[in-house]
Every structure is written in structure tokens, then in C-alpha cells.
Amino acid sequence: MEPLNHLESFVQSAEGGSFSEAARRLGLTPAAVSKNVARLEARLGLRLFQRSTRSLTLTEGGERFLAQIGGALATLREAVAGIDTDDGQPSGTLKVSMGQAFGREHVLPLMGGFLARYPAIVPDWHFDNQQVDLVGEGFDAAIGGGIELPAGLVARELARIHVVAVASPAYMQGRKPPGHPSDLAALDTLMRRSSPTGRVRSWTLRRVRGAGGGEGESEVSVELPRPRAIFNDPEAIAHAALMGLGVAMLPMPFVERGLRSGELLRLLPDWYQDAGAVWLYYPSKKLLPPKTRVFIDFVLERFREERFAQRMQVA
Structure with a gap:
């Protein structure tokens, strides 16, 4: 019996009209689907498709083979699915x-x-x-x-996911809360180094819609002096912020618990980054x-x- 993936590649190509569509349905690459069909054709000694740069059509033998295996393949699919129950x-x-x-x-x-x-x-x-x-x-x-x-x-x-500025209450004690992103330059900052590029990520903040009466800047890039510390891991930065080492810009999934418990304070509530x-x-x-x-x-x-x-x- 032919491997099931060869038969599936053939049937999905026939139903979808292209190797690309079959690949999308099966989670393979078009090249892998094409190779599966070619192996099936070699095994059967029968050309199943007429190929051109723009179309993929069944040959007469391909149509006959599709009719013969369609019902049997559906039964096999059900059997395979049944294994997972x-x-x-x-x-x-x-x-x-x-x-x-x-x-x-x-x-x-x-x-x-x-x-x-x-x-x-x-x-x-x-x-x-x-x-x-x-x-x-x-x-x-x-x-x-x-x-x-x-x-x-x-x-x-x-x-x-939004990214927000946070710090611990201990760090902010005795310090004036920033009123504008530029005020962050006067505070100790905990920066993140990008693992793929090795660069230290800059801080660009966007104003919350409707904040500030709709006036002023909508986006600000912050010029920061020498950071207090640099990490390549946001979880480490969150721990450093909890330890009171400085101000961090962190995605909400890393700081939500700390903000709820009061272990972290949200700074610049009218500003954020969009992390996608x-x-x-x-x-x-x-x-x-x-x-x-x-x-x-x-x-x-x-x-x-x-x-x-x-x-x-x-x-």
C-alpha cells in the first residue's frame, strides 16, 4: 500500500487544483507535496497530473485513480482520527x-x-x-x-500586548514621578539587549488615545543616558525592577501580577509601547x-x- 502522505498529497492537490493549496491544507511545503505526488506516480507507473506553470489538471488515469481511492482514503482518515480518542x-x-x-x-x-x-x-x-x-x-x-x-x-x-513603564515603590520613594517620557532620563533605567541583534532596545512611547486632552505629542523617543543595568531577558528585568534597581519598560504579561499586588508601580499612565x-x-x-x-x-x-x-x- 502507498504511504498515506503520498495519497493525501495527491487527493489534496486534485481537490485544491495546485500543489500550493495542497501544501496549505496539509501543513507542508509545495516542494514536499510535489515530491510526494511524483513518488506516487513513479510507484504506479502512471502520470496523474498534467502540469504547467499556471495549472494542474488530472489526467484520465488520475481521474480514475481519484475515484477509486476517494472513499477508502476517507475511511483511513476516520481511523487515524479515532486513534486520538x-x-x-x-x-x-x-x-x-x-x-x-x-x-x-x-x-x-x-x-x-x-x-x-x-x-x-x-x-x-x-x-x-x-x-x-x-x-x-x-x-x-x-x-x-x-x-x-x-x-x-x-x-x-x-x-x-502593551509595554509599560514600571518601578518598585521602594525605588520611587523620595523621587518625583515622571510626568513626561523625557523625565525618565533622570532615573536609573533597566534596559533590554536584543538577543538576535545584540543591540540595546530604545524606548519609544505612544500616548494613550484621548489622554492629555488630545494635545501635544502622540509619540516620543526617549534619549537615555548610561543605563543602570542591561539584560537580554525580560523576566530578569522584571525581577530587577521588583528589587528596586530602577525603572523598566516591560510587556504587561511580565508585570501584571506585580501591578495588581502593589509590588510595582505604573509610571507614565498616559504612555505605552505596542509590542504586537x-x-x-x-x-x-x-x-x-x-x-x-x-x-x-x-x-x-x-x-x-x-x-x-x-x-x-x-x-
């Missing part, structure tokens, strides 16, 4: 990638409720700040920001295993109930 419940190992601090603070607390609802699923969660090849490394899903979205990958936005969005990534919706589907639904449900998106924004 245990007595009607989703089961299996769920491999998910997520950022270290974000995962510990905002995703790991969901595990108890998730396992109570789906006891046959075994989480295999990878806490790593490096981007992963979701399909190539066999991940069922990933949570993070800025992942390149290749064909076959779906992204659902969890929240837009945090996303939930997973392979194409087609043929999504039950364990992955219920994880996606559970995360979206819980983040919505906890008003995560609203808590991560200040504007």
Missing part, C-alpha cells in the same frame, strides 16, 4: 511550544482544568523562547508572537486531531473568560 474522549500526547515566562505565568495555570476535562491527554509542553518549526518539529500547537506564518499554519490572536500580538498557532484546520482541537478551544475559552486581551492593554 479513548472511549470517545480525545487522547494522546499534546506537544505545545510556548515562551518560558509567558507559559509559566499564563498557560501553565490552565493545566489543572484542562486535564480535569480531558484526562486521557498527556501534555508535552516545551518552554522555550526560541521560535520552532511547528510542522517540521512535530508540534501540535504553539503560543507566542512573531512566528512566520507559512502555508498550512493557522494563527488566532490571543491579545495585543501574542498568537495561538496550529496546523491547518483540515484533519486536526481531536486532542489539538480541544486544546485550542480550551485556551481560547479560558483566555476570553479571564479577559486576557483587555488586561494586556492600557489604551
